[in-house]
Amino acid sequence: MAHASALLWAVLTFSANPLQSAQSDSVPVDIISTTEFTQMTQGSKTAKKQDTPKPLVDKQGEKKPAPDPVQKVTEKKEIEATKSEPTPPTEQPENKPEPKPEPPKPQPKAEAKPEPKKPEPKTDPIAEALKKDDSKKKDEQKQAEAKPVPIPQKKPEPPKPQPKFDPSKISALLDKRDPQRHAATGETINRTASLGVPTGSAATLSQSDIDALRAQIQACWNPPPGALEARELIVDVRLQLNRDGSVSSEPQVMNRGNHPQFQVAAEAARRAIRRCAPYKMPIAKYDLWSDVEVRFDPREMYRG
Amino acid sequence: MLKTPLHLPYPTLTRRRLLTIGAGSALVAVTGLRPAEAVLKLDVTQGNVQPMPIALPDFAGGTGPDSDVARNVTGIITNNLRRSGLFAPIDPAAYIERISNPDVAPKFPDWRAINAQALVTGRVTRQGDGRLRAEFRLWDVFAGQQQAGQQYFTTPDNWRRIGHIISDAIYERLTGEKGYFDSRIVFVDESGPKDRRVKRLAIMDQDGANVRYLTRGEDLVLTPRFSPSTQEITYMSFGQGDPRVYLLNIETNQREIVGNFPGMTFSPRFSPDGQRVIMSLQQGSNSNLFTMDLRSRNTTRLTQSPAIDTAPSYSPDGTRICFESDRGGSQQIYVMPSTGGNAQRISFGEGSYSTPVWSPRGDAIAFTKQGGGKFAIGIMRTDGSGERILTEGFHNEGPTFAPNGRVIMFFRDGGGGPSLFSVDITGRNEQRIPTPSFASDPAWSPLLS
Numbered sequence: 001m002a003h004a005s006a007l008l009w010a011v012l013t014f015s016a017n018p019l020q021s022a023q024s025d026s027v028p029v030d031i032i033s034t035t036e037f038t039q040m041t042q043g044s045k046t047a048k049k050q051d052t053p054k055p056l057v058d059k060q061g062e063k064k065p066a067p068d069p070v071q072k073v074t075e076k077k078e079i080e081a082t083k084s085e086p087t088p089p090t091e092q093p094e095n096k097p098e099p100k101p102e103p104p105k106p107q108p109k110a111e112a113k114p115e116p117k118k119p120e121p122k123t124d125p126i127a128e129a130l131k132k133d134d135s136k137k138k139d140e141q142k143q144a145e146a147k148p149v150p151i152p153q154k155k156p157e158p159p160k161p162q163p164k165f166d167p168s169k170i171s172a173l174l175d176k177r178d179p180q181r182h183a184a185t186g187e188t189i190n191r192t193a194s195l196g197v198p199t200g201s202a203a204t205l206s207q208s209d210i211d212a213l214r215a216q217i218q219a220c221w222n223p224p225p226g227a228l229e230a231r232e233l234i235v236d237v238r239l240q241l242n243r244d245g246s247v248s249s250e251p252q253v254m255n256r257g258n259h260p261q262f263q264v265a266a267e268a269a270r271r272a273i274r275r276c277a278p279y280k281m282p283i284a285k286y287d288l289w290s291d292v293e294v295r296f297d298p299r300e301m302y303r304g
Numbered sequence: 305m306l307k308t309p310l311h312l313p314y315p316t317l318t319r320r321r322l323l324t325i326g327a328g329s330a331l332v333a334v335t336g337l338r339p340a341e342a343v344l345k346l347d348v349t350q351g352n353v354q355p356m357p358i359a360l361p362d363f364a365g366g367t368g369p370d371s372d373v374a375r376n377v378t379g380i381i382t383n384n385l386r387r388s389g390l391f392a393p394i395d396p397a398a399y400i401e402r403i404s405n406p407d408v409a410p411k412f413p414d415w416r417a418i419n420a421q422a423l424v425t426g427r428v429t430r431q432g433d434g435r436l437r438a439e440f441r442l443w444d445v446f447a448g449q450q451q452a453g454q455q456y457f458t459t460p461d462n463w464r465r466i467g468h469i470i471s472d473a474i475y476e477r478l479t480g481e482k483g484y485f486d487s488r489i490v491f492v493d494e495s496g497p498k499d500r501r502v503k504r505l506a507i508m509d510q511d512g513a514n515v516r517y518l519t520r521g522e523d524l525v526l527t528p529r530f531s532p533s534t535q536e537i538t539y540m541s542f543g544q545g546d547p548r549v550y551l552l553n554i555e556t557n558q559r560e561i562v563g564n565f566p567g568m569t570f571s572p573r574f575s576p577d578g579q580r581v582i583m584s585l586q587q588g589s590n591s592n593l594f595t596m597d598l599r600s601r602n603t604t605r606l607t608q609s610p611a612i613d614t615a616p617s618y619s620p621d622g623t624r625i626c627f628e629s630d631r632g633g634s635q636q637i638y639v640m641p642s643t644g645g646n647a648q649r650i651s652f653g654e655g656s657y658s659t660p661v662w663s664p665r666g667d668a669i670a671f672t673k674q675g676g677g678k679f680a681i682g683i684m685r686t687d688g689s690g691e692r693i694l695t696e697g698f699h700n701e702g703p704t705f706a707p708n709g710r711v712i713m714f715f716r717d718g719g720g721g722p723s724l725f726s727v728d729i730t731g732r733n734e735q736r737i738p739t740p741s742f743a744s745d746p747a748w749s750p751l752l753s
Contacts, residue, residue, distance in 0.1 A: 205344065210344070210346065213344075213346060214346055214347075214348055217346070217348050218348050218350055218351055218352065219352060220352065221348060221351035221352055222351060222352055222353075222354065222355075222356045222421065223351040223353075224479055224480055229667075238343070260480055260481075261479070261480030261481065262480075263480065264478065264479060264480035265480070267444070267447075270447070271421060271444070271446045271447070272348075272351070274446040274447070275419075275421070275446055288344060289344050291343045291344065292343065292344045292345075292346060293343045293344070293345045293346065294345075294346045294347075294348055295345070295346065295347045295348065296348050296351070297347060297348065297349045298349075298351065299349070300349045300350065301349070301350065301351060301353065302730070
């Protein structure tokens with residue numbers, strides 16, 4: 001215990017310093033909730049694309065077809081004639097060349113390619129870390145270019161030839177590619193052309209998700225038969241859930257009561273949580289229901 | 305009857321465990337400095353009001369008659385818990401595990417599989433000196449823990465009470481309220497044709513078993529009430545002439561007259577300390593409340609009104625009484641200090657209120673309410689708020705509280721003859737109490753143990 005308390009004291013004192021320095025900076029800060037943050041970083045269809053989207057693309061590209069890029073590199077200059085190729089990645093390179101011929105061909109190509117170069121190195125590590133969350137990555141997909149570029153095979157080849165780039169022309173190219181992407185992948189998720197960060201997630205628990213969880217718990221809750229002092233028997237329980245909906249640790253009762261029946265009420269609440277596990281919840285939104293605090297309030301049942 | 309707690313060997317706190325706990329609490333303190341993580345908050349307000357599923361496999365027993373006793377004790381417990389309306393004993397046919405040794409922790413998954421929330425195991429054996437030893441353990445199936453364990457020693461003819469006492473222990477552990485199974489009911493047994501009805505004082509266990517008659521039926525008996533000691537009953541009897549208030553010892557069957565009063569006396573009831581009896585005394589066209597000290601036989605007059613004051617009942621702490629009075633124009637319930645003084649009316653609903661009874665828990669008053677051609681049994685808080693009708697019908701009357709204040713017994717006469725019913729104070733679980741013949745005017749004893 002002495003060690004523990006010493007450790008605690010040390011942590012407290014250490015934590016005080018950073019707080020003070022932060023105050024001296026006097027940076028204006030807005031406090032937002034997690035859901036607000038995820039929604040803010042989600043982006044929107046109408047958003048204009050800028051530098052930030054590139055990294056996202058890179059990540060996704062890694063996952064997808066490795067062979068395609070090879071074709072791109074080789075074909076790019078030749079391809080103009082070969083538009084009819086079925087595979088999505090190959091089509092993209094084709095598109096690029098199309099606009100190119102009208103204006104000076106060499107310049108646009110060069111411009112477009114440098115984009116992928118920069119993100120590629122960055123994306124590799126990120127992608128590795130994020131491999132687990134496949135679904136989220138798919139949502140973020142925006143640009144076709146990055147996908148073909150994938151890590152292993154031909155990063156070096158495409159970037160080398162084309163160093164420069166015009167942002168306005170690129171945006172034009174990107175606009176054309178988006179619809180193609182959709183057709184190629186066939187994923188409805190791609191409808192959202194959004195700006196955001198890799199951690200951005202549009203996931204929010206819908207009311208029906210919450211109601212479903214509530215219903216599952218209610219079905220197993222046998223409240224104690226306290227008829228007259230129900231307000232004394234409100235129990236707050238916090239629980240952690242695993243991805244499969246099972247309870248990962250002992251449900252913790254967060255409040256205390258003096259009523260003789262409170263202990264029984266708390267046991268009934270914890271029993272309800274254990275009985276109904278595993279809970280059926282959308283896995284994609286796991287982060288939002290991994291930690292739950294449930295208030296068991298019997299007042300309505302006993303009319304106050 | 306001897307009673308000792310029963311414990312399973314449980315891991316004690318070792319130094320290692322203490323260190324772990326210490327480190328854990330330090331960790332909690334550290335993480336507590338961070339801003340709280342996002343937590344999904346959820347309000348659950350509608351639970352499942354179904355009775356709690358409980359498994360009660362037959363207690364292990366010795367051989368021959370002892371195993372019968374073990375099974376009968378289990379049956380008593382099962383019936384008690386079922387009749388309370390708060391528990392749903394599971395059909396033994398569904399049991400997966402067979403409990404042979406109640407000292408070994410059961411296979412909880414087997415009991416979870418049949419959705420038992422609680423499990424009771426036990427054993428009844430005969431000691432060398434001829435006494436019965438009964439023991440039980442109550443398990444929380446989902447937590448995988450023992451919640452209670454007791455053992456009792458008693459004489460073999462007490463096996464039924466053993467069942468009631470174990471029922472109370474289980475009830476108290478699982479509901480957080482005292483039980484009421486180890487208690488008795490005194491009532492007026494009515495037999496014979498309607499014009500020559502014989503009324504006898506009778507007593508039985510709260511589940512209707514062990515009926516015993518206390519009077520022979522020569523006199524008309526009314527309003528029996530238990531003393532706090534559970535050994536005595538006060539009641540009113542019309543013998544030759546005026547009705548009189550009697551005290552009856554239910555063990556010795558000796559009776560005595562509390563006092564000779566001019567005029568009619570009604571509704572005698574004990575004070576919570578058992579030292580006094582409170583009743584109403586009729587004089588001419590009005591009646592007033594009196595108390596009588598049972599030792600000195602001194603009487604004290606509590607009310608001085610020209611109205612009819614009757615049916616007094618003490619609060620559990622003995623400081624106040626509730627009674628019915630028509631001083632306001634109709635029968636209503638009033639509360640006043642037990643030493644007399646200013647009475648406050650607490651009932652204001654439509655109709656008339658009568659026979660108020662103070663709950664042993666102190667928080668409610670039960671009453672009979674008449675109006676619109678119906679008789680209802682209800683409860684209200686002691687300030688008159690929160691009135692709740694529990695049951696309604698052609699003729700309901702005479703509420704009396706179970707020792708824990710959760711159940712009310714009353715009698716109902718549907719036309720043929722009166723019989724006893726109980727209802728839980730939520731109004732959810734109404735049941736008929738079996739009696740040998742017609743029965744009225746029940747009074748519930750305190751807990752016997």
